[in-house]
Structures are given as C-alpha cells and as structure tokens.
Amino acid sequence: MAAAVQELMQGNLLEVFNERDPQRRRAAIERIYAPDVRWTDEEGVSVGHDALDAKADALQHGLGPLQFVPAGPVHGLNGFGHMAWHLVAEDGGTPQVSGFDVAIIRDDVIAELYTVLTPVSS
Known part of the structure; x- marks a missing residue:
C-alpha cells in the first residue's frame, strides 16, 4: 500500500474529524x-470543502470531549483506503x-469518502 x-486516511480521521x-x-x-470531494454518511451526501468543513465543525460541537481513535491499521490499495475507528x-x-x-x-487526494457506523463491540 502506498x-x-x-x-x-490518518489525516482524514485525526487532522479533520478529530481537529477542534x-x-x-x-x-x-x-x-x-x-x-469537489463527495462525502457520504448516514445523513446523505456533502459535496466540496465548505460542506465537509461545516459538517465536521457541527460534528465536533456535538461530541464534547469525545475523540476519534484508530481501531486498527489503514488497509488499502492504490487509489483506495479503509480505516476503522472508535469514538472514545x-x-x-x-x-x-x-x-x-x-x-x-484520485490525484493524491481523497475524491470520495464513505463513513459507515458499526455496532460497538462489547
């Protein structure tokens, strides 16, 4: 993996969604x-830097002191990345x-991002 x-993938989690x-x-x-990044999550699709920034900001305001942490390594291929995470x-x-x-x-930047919530392991 490149x-x-x-x-x-680490920057997406830690430098964007974990950044206050x-x-x-x-x-x-x-x-x-x-x-023109397209981010798809359970709320729908957001397009562009401004929309992604606004959603990340709103998310941060709703999290309080909770923080994202990686839940394992990044997995990927050329042009594709996958990273699991926890909010703790x-x-x-x-x-x-x-x-x-x-x-x-594409072109060394994230062009499409998909976020999926999963059941918390007990």
Whole structure:
C-alpha cells in the first residue's frame, strides 16, 4: 500500500474529524481532499470543502470531549483506503461509537469518502 493512502486516511480521521481548531482543520481539508470531494454518511451526501468543513465543525460541537481513535491499521490499495475507528472518552475507555471510513483516492487526494457506523463491540 502506498504511504500516501495511509497518510490520507490518518489525516482524514485525526487532522479533520478529530481537529477542534477551525483553521488547522480547514488547512487539512484543503490538503487532504479534492475540491469537489463527495462525502457520504448516514445523513446523505456533502459535496466540496465548505460542506465537509461545516459538517465536521457541527460534528465536533456535538461530541464534547469525545475523540476519534484508530481501531486498527489503514488497509488499502492504490487509489483506495479503509480505516476503522472508535469514538472514545478522553481517558480512552470503552468506545461510544465505532465505524469505518472508505476513501477513493484520485490525484493524491481523497475524491470520495464513505463513513459507515458499526455496532460497538462489547
């Protein structure tokens, strides 16, 4: 797997969806995603940097102190990445939510992103 796929997937989780600072998050969005990125989650499809940034900001405001952490390694191929994650309290305790992200990568940026929530393991 290309190192770029791993960096993009980790950046997606940690530098965008885990980032509380709006300026750092926006800089990461511009570096990690295509300008017309399509993000699909259970709420629908968001297109473009502004829409992704707005949803990430709203998500952060709703999470309180919860943080995203990787739930394993990045898996991928050239042009494709998959990363599982958990949403946990600051102490790293029991996951409150789990899921995974799948990305289609074109021209060294994420062009399509899919987020799927999964049952939390007990």
